[in-house]
Amino acid sequence: MRTLTFAVSTLALSLFACASSVTGTGDGTERGAGTDDTPSSQSPGTATSPNDPAAPSVARKRAFVTSTTFTGDLRADVGGATGVDAADIICQTAADGVLLGGKWRAFVDDGTLRAHERITDVGPWYDVRPEGETPAKLFNNRANLLSAPLSKLNRDERGKSTYGSAWTGSGEGKSCGAWTSTASYGVVGRVGGEADWRATSSSDYCSDRNHIYCFEQ
Numbered sequence: 001m002r003t004l005t006f007a008v009s010t011l012a013l014s015l016f017a018c019a020s021s022v023t024g025t026g027d028g029t030e031r032g033a034g035t036d037d038t039p040s041s042q043s044p045g046t047a048t049s050p051n052d053p054a055a056p057s058v059a060r061k062r063a064f065v066t067s068t069t070f071t072g073d074l075r076a077d078v079g080g081a082t083g084v085d086a087a088d089i090i091c092q093t094a095a096d097g098v099l100l101g102g103k104w105r106a107f108v109d110d111g112t113l114r115a116h117e118r119i120t121d122v123g124p125w126y127d128v129r130p131e132g133e134t135p136a137k138l139f140n141n142r143a144n145l146l147s148a149p150l151s152k153l154n155r156d157e158r159g160k161s162t163y164g165s166a167w168t169g170s171g172e173g174k175s176c177g178a179w180t181s182t183a184s185y186g187v188v189g190r191v192g193g194e195a196d197w198r199a200t201s202s203s204d205y206c207s208d209r210n211h212i213y214c215f216e217q
Helices: 002-020 083-097 142-146
Strands: 061-065 104-106 125-127 137-139 165-167 185-190 203-205 211-216
Touching (some): 083 104, 083 211, 137 142
Parallel strands (some): 061 125, 165 211
Antiparallel strands (some): 104 211, 125 137, 165 185, 185 203
């Protein structure tokens, strides 16, 4: 009888020891022996703020001024079904030429949609800079495209400063025959300007050569 009682007591102690080897984590889950209690690091690619210049590229978009200039007949150089198609081709070709990646659209009024209405992304947008330089924030969102940029929009697709004028057609409907003619006038913006970055007080002959603003979508 004593032998049986001793065996039962030994078995109970063994079961208690096994149950004690699993402890609660305090959050409703269980942790076994050998679990690493070191807190995990932040997941890769998580940005602290979408407006942080060091944030991943998915948290922001880019904008640039083409390094090349064009007459008001944008189809003359690149083709395209319409003038605005040609403008978009110009932007995409410039971006692809320096391996920027992304999808790009030109900031030009086509007579139906105003220039800012053709930009469908919500931003924010930063300029393009050479490797090692911190991009400057240009616009917080689409609404800001109707006001002065936060920084000068004067960097081309390579990140180099440029100057001059850019075809926009904004506000007055003067868009070189919807960007298919060199025989009329077109509204331009001043590259690097503030309130006049979209439209200056005068129009250029469509036979003149000007830059194009390009926005990532």
